[in-house]
Amino acid sequence: MEQRGRIARQQRRCCFVFVFLNVFWSGAFAQIRYSVSEEVQSGTVVGNIAKDLGLDRNALKLRGYRIVADSSDPLFEVNQSDGNLYLKKKLDREEICEKTTPCLINLKTVLENPLEIHSVTVEILDINDHAPVFSEREKILEIFESALPGARFQLQAAQDLDVGQFSIQQYKLSQNEHFRLEIKDRGENRKVPFLVLQKQLDRETSHVLLLTAFDGGKPPRSGNMTIIVNVSDVNDNPPVFSQDSYVAHLKENAPVGTTVIQVSATDLDEGSNGEIVYSFGNDVDPKVRELFDLNGITGVITVIGIIDFEVNDKYELDIQASDKGAATLKSHKTVNIIIVDLNDNPPVIEVTSFSRALPEDSKPGSTVALISVKDSDSGINGKVLCFINKNLPFTINPSSQNNMYSLVTKQVLDREQQTHYEVIIVAKDAGEPSLSSEKSITVVVSDVNDNVPTFLRNPVNFYIIENNSPGKTVLSVTAHDSDEGSNALISYSILRDRDTDNLFTSFLNVNSESGEVVALKSFDFESVKTFQFHVVATDSGSPPLSSNVTVNVFILDQNDNAPVILYPVSSNGSAEGVEEIPRNVNAGHLVTKVRAYDADIGYNGWLLFSLQQVTDHSLFALDRYTGQIRTLRSFTETDEAEHKLLILVKDNGNVSLSATATVIVKLVEPKEAFAASDVQSAAAEDEDSHVTFYLIITLGSVSLLFLISIIVLIAMQCSKSTDYTSKNMPEPNYDGTLCHSIQYRSGDKRYMLVGPRMSVGSTIVPGSHANTLVLPDKRKTFEEVSLLLKNAQDNLGCKSNC
Template sequence: MELKILVENPLEMHHVIVEITDVNNHSPTFSEKNQTFEIFEQTQPGRRFQLLSARDPDAGINSIRSYTITPNEHFDLDIRDSDEDKTPFLALKKSLDREQKSKHILILTAVDGGKPPKTGTLNVSIIVLDSNDNRPIFSQEIYQTEIQENVPIGTSVFKINATDADEGANGKIEYSLGKTLKKIVYETFELDQTTGIIRIKGEVDYEENDVFKLDVEASDNGTPPLSGECRLIIKVKDVNDNAPEIEITSLSNTVREDSKPGTVISLLSVTDKDSGANGKIITSITSEVPFELKPTYKENIYSIVTKRSLDREEMPQYEISIKATDCGESQLSASRILNIQVADVNDNRPQFWQNPLHFYLSENNAAGKSIFSVSATDKDINENAVILYHIVRVGGEQGRSSYINVNSENGEISAQKSFDFETLKTFQFQVVATDSGTPPLSNNVTVNVFILDQNDNVPVILYPLSSNGSAEGVEEIPRNVNAGHLVTKVRAYDADIGYNGWLLFSLQEVTDHSLFGLDRYTGQIRTLRSFTETDEAEHKLVILVKDNGNVSLSATATVIVKLVEPKEAFAASDVKSAAKVDEEDNVTFYLMITLGAVSTLFLISIIVLIAMQCSKSTDYTSKYLQETNYDGTLCHSIQYRSGDKRYMLVGPRMSVGSTIVPGSHANTLVLPARRRVSEEVR
């Protein structure tokens, strides 16, 4: 230690060196308590391993002076000196053997130079790593065992076992069959490379091989691997192990359904490699099929023939199960299945699901478009089931069948014209379905088409006379008439039926609402009160007539009512009455012609419906019910059902001089009332 001293008078500085003498008050120490080495057992002698060095804070002679180690036969201690310290090394002087001793424990001691000296220790562990220096060993060189032939596949035959003194991968053994064995050995046996179990892999046949010799090799997983060998001799014991064999020498896979009984479809032979009772065979057909087995002139050769007629539609294919069984003590058998397809013959006609068919079509359909379709099925297949359709034309091109056309391939029926319910209510035609077999077979179906009414007719006003849906008439009445006087009736009819033909009347325009009233159902115009001197002499009434269709159609009529003095009305009534009678007679004549035509057409429709009803089958017959809708009216209707639908045909039943009171399902037609103005003047 060096000190600086300062003297003031005189001012001087002096350096003083102080030396401290060491005392051995520390023991040597190691940075770790334990040190471990892993050394392979094949490491050559002379290899050195550096040990941890000890540290001692003392100096000089009191510092570390030497190292010592536990005496042993495998290691020496080697010290490397340097200016600063000593470094210990562990030197291998004799090879290690893990199988004799896998771990060595040594103690390294560090000694200082103090008196008395102090020491420190380090535990040194040497773990000996395994080397592949031991080969697998079998307990014997040759093993023997016996098995019966036909032993099931997967059966364990023998377990090979070898041992290896090494550890880890060096002691893990894998087994394998020798590389130079016969091919039949590899096909018959398999060896589990991990467990050494030998199992049956293929069929064991005493007649082919009565003994097998297997060379087995056991190898460890060391580097390089070491191996050992042994031989396993397997003797096979004979049993009745040969099942009969069925050979099809001739086969026709298809047979026509119209083949006669006794037709030969196949020849077969049966054999058995065994002899005596083990080789005698009983053959039979075990499935329920219309075929039988017949023996031929040669033993164990049979023919398969048909027993009865076939029907492809009932059974399109058969599986013929043939079984051959030997007569050994433990019987063996063999089976064979023949798949026979029954070839189709065109022996079924096309069938419609219902005959007759009923279709309902709304009038005013688009011409040329599909309206419905017919479909037939054929139990045959392929070309025998390909169906073409055509319509039977009745009465040439003038017949109603010319109204429609059918797509020959899919049966879709299209209308060649737009139908009008008021002209045609129903018609009938026949569709023929023909298959494509040879010869072709056909069937037909009757199709009844019912035209359904649409609201396509505008109400026609008969009075006042009109040609364009709007008219104007003049009525003269005396001023002195009382309330409720019948001025006139607006007469109209609608060619539609049901709601589409139910007409309602309403006042669209009137000069004085207090004077005139209109019955919405009959079209009668009556006075609501007596006329006064202040009332206008002429009144204009615009009447709207409309039907009750979903989209209603309408027409209008104008009635001019003129008020005249009673005398003038009486004088003019004779002239007017005569002219009006002539006018009404003409209207009545044309009306009677129209109504007669409509009634005749309607009656024909009823007759056709009743005829179709009588010709229907019980399951599909439409039910018709005739009923009178309104008592005391001239309207009537025919109701009919088909399936879940209900339809109503409504038509007039009229006579001249009658008035139809409109109902919810009837046309409304008001006929002229034969009256004279003079009769209403009192």
């Protein structure tokens, strides 16, 4: 007794250590899950394991990939060229899992060099390939004429091999004024129909009913059973069971003939009406009938099949007690049989992956083999401890998966002292009595540094948002070395070639251990949009091996530039312009066009114009896309002579930036709008030639001023410092127009005045909006050019539309 106590205490301590190690080593292996419908053809691709593990085809070809099958007839196989997991034969969910849901097939997949094991779970999805079936096509019910409304009669439940929504969902009864159908849900997709009497029966009549069972498919499938109801004379006492409930405990592997339990019922009637016969109810599964037998006279339930806890741990038997009256009365009772597990399955050891050649300089903890231990028992009988024989430089570590272990080194090996080891793995369960098994493997010691650090992709593309914080990590590169120990220790560096003029490598630094690249300055999309550099990965072997990867960096634009208004600009430099138009213009007359640009691109540089303030909303309209201001109607004598319009220009960034401009429109009389000399010379015979002469002079002056402006801009551009970027130049959403014209009539003649528009380099002074970007002082030279152009306009007598 004392020795048994010590053994029990040792087993409890082993169980505690096992549970602790399982929790400590959780999260070490990857798990992949797929699903495939039953009945699909062989060769169907279930998923790509290599892609889900992040392996390309070259890595898959070098390392090798295979499935460790759980049976001699595997259902799946992996394509070594592309990593696709495909079916080897057509699947039948009902054959594989019967009623078990979900139907899962667990696979073990192995990668070599280095050793890795991954769990792949494939769920077999059910399809509606079976219709409900009644075990009897026709059922005869005997009911006494004295039966009162509300009496219930259990009917045979239909069976459907499908599960879930494709199992039986409802029953329907043909129309009959004496009966209705009631369904009782007993869980686990078990619905039992009951016939309920609604109207008292006449003994002289009989009834034929049709019971139909429907599953949940779309469209649903169905099965029928005919019910013939015969009305008999009164048998008014049904059998009564002696107990309210029956529960029995049965050990698995119980021999055939073992008595499980005995049920008993009594009937107060006399003669044949009081004689009781026991039978299984209609709801008992046919497979359960193959395991248990019920003596119809004694009510004793015995074992007639193989009872296996691993197949089913409990059974519910519907027992029916019927008397022998002319109109049989029945009673039902459920017998619950709980199967008790026995420790009848020893652990099974399987080496799922094994590296026969182990480098001698491998560090302690290097994986030698991956081991799977199975025990079909449950509870304490299925808990397994795994260990190896003593005095060896190896140890067994549990993984995150149940009953999975890794054989690892616990000290540095020396090939010169010993070239190989014989390792005996022992697996022992915690049952009573305990069962165990052994497995022997041979580990060979070797040493080579023959693997170059490799990058998963080359080149590598990274996208960085501009205005990043200097000193922070902007990207990371990672290389892999298949060697062990110091041969796989990789250091990173940036390749700085003195022969090439790559300024950006001087602004980058890489962490030699992690491969994280730090930017020492902030990037500006408007200055540079992409650049390239190289990272070198070198292992610590002797001699060291190295490789490099090309890193392409693409700068992403942010909305960090507010719109800049090119027109209107007043003489004092503010975003304000004055336009003079005749009072007699018609509706739709173009007053002016507000011009602006944004240094950003895409939505960040897409500008919209809106009219924020106006003295009279009925007079002017602003095109939100082009910035054109037009009249909505003709002016009247009561309209004010001066109107002030506040224009808001904003971009479409996530955080919108904007600028404002003010346009002052002055209404003048037609005679004031045009030169007095033009009006007085309207009657002269050579009026056309004078106008042409003036136009030629005007165009020549404008052309000369334009050339002078271009020369000045080129000189300024050449004198700029090297860090003056494209941010100071307008983007393509500035239309580039240099001049425009205004047409008017004087008598029968039509005239056109042409004047200079602001040049590209003109002064840009944004409005007072809070998000407005203020440009550097280096653009003050452009203001001088703008003033020069305005003075030229004044000298030529151009109006506000010049």
